[in-house]
Amino acid sequence: MQIYADNAATTKMSRTAIDAMLPYMETYYGNPSSLHTVGQQAAEALQKARETAAACLGCQPREITFTSGGSEADNQATVSAARIGARKGKKHIISTAFEHHAVLHTLKKLENEGYEVQLLDVGPTGTVTAQQVADAIREDTCLVTIMYANNEIGSIMPIPEIGAVCQERGVLFHTDAVQAAGHLHIDVKAQHIDMLSLSAHKFHGPKGVGLLYARQGIPLTNIIEGGAQERGKRAGTENIAGIVSMAAALKEACDHIDENAVKVSALRDKLIAGLSAIPHAALNGDPVNRLPGNVNFCFEGIEGESILLLLDAKGICASSGSACTSGSLDPSHVLLAIGRPHEVAHGSLRLSLCEWNTEEEVDYMLQVIPEVVAYLRSMSPVWKELVSGKRQFML
Secondary structure (H helix, E strand, O other): OOEEOEOOOOOOOOHHHHHHHOHHHHOOOOOOOOOOHHHHHHHHHHHHHHHHHHHHHOOOHHHEEEEOOHHHHHHHHHHHHHHHHHHOOOOEEEEEOOOOHHHHHHHHHHHHOOOEEEEEOOOOOOOOOHHHHHHHOOOOEEEEEOOOEOOOOOEEOOHHHHHHHHHHHOOEEEEEOOOOEOOEOOOOOOOOOOEEEEEHHHOOOOOOOEEEEEOOOOOOOOOOOOOOOHHHOOOOOOOHHHHHHHHHHHHHHHHOHHHHHHHHHHHHHHHHHHHOOOOOEEEOOOOOOEOOOEEEEEEOOOOHHHHHHHHHHOOEEOEOOOHHHOOOOOOOHHHHHOOOOHHHHOOEEEEEOOOOOOHHHHHHHHHHHHHHHHHHHHOOHHHHHHHHOOOOOOO
16 A cells, blocks of 8 residues: 655645646747737736635735745745835844744844844744734834744644734734645635745645735845846746646635545544554644644654654655755754654654545554554664663653
């Protein structure tokens, strides 16, 4: 049996997304900046995709800028808000310690330019409250950037409440919604979101395309200079096939969001219940308020890389954290942020499901994973020291 349980890293493209893309690779392949018929066919498709995406997010089409993905959108949103703040003498930015590195690394760059970055504590369940944000906002705060849902542990943030606080205090609010879009209901106006990032390949669209929503009136700072595409805010010939495909995938995901959430959440809960029976194992993230498909556990006494390789040999595709840092030997910054010790954080496993996973697959994972954990522990000197009492258990 081959099981794909790494949907937080990327998803398989849906048939709808593929079918939407193909005509713009084979027939309507024009450059939308061209004035001839073929080019204008592409321009019309670009506008329709913008309208579709905007309808899914509750905003106006002109508030959408297409990008190469979530990382670019995060960069542009963060830098744009920082530049707006600097022009007003405001250089204080609020975020959290477990943001995606597309945000954290951009914030580090801004710190080197003289901005002050305050990272809020997310606590043991990986959540931040609106009150924490309210308490942190100062007269010189120019931006609050807090992810909608964490990419590793799945905890969902109280985005509408945080947005309301920021709106009341006159501070721009950006949310990285890469893991949330297509899986949770999003309405940027109702939820008081000023800027939002998403990426197509997290909801069965293609890789290499995403978007940035920026409320009308927010001047964006260019990250990529060149032509006048995207109202002059993102140079480069638009990826029409990818953009059209993303819009189709987003609409399909939003049209089925409730039924998919019910199915995937049931699979998630069964998987969590089964893995919780493993001794000295702990669920990471909020036990209730989490993404429908996210399951993240720490198993004491083993290394995450070892469990991934053995699971792969048994046909289970999983991860030990963010795909963007899978080559790193350091423990997850997300798990460290919620208070997991280094030794425990190294033994993490993330299983991320989608609506195409089945109960049979969950049953197989619940059979295989405890066996693999037990096997790895049987060879672990650390586990032997824990069992013998030479070390104290942490979980």
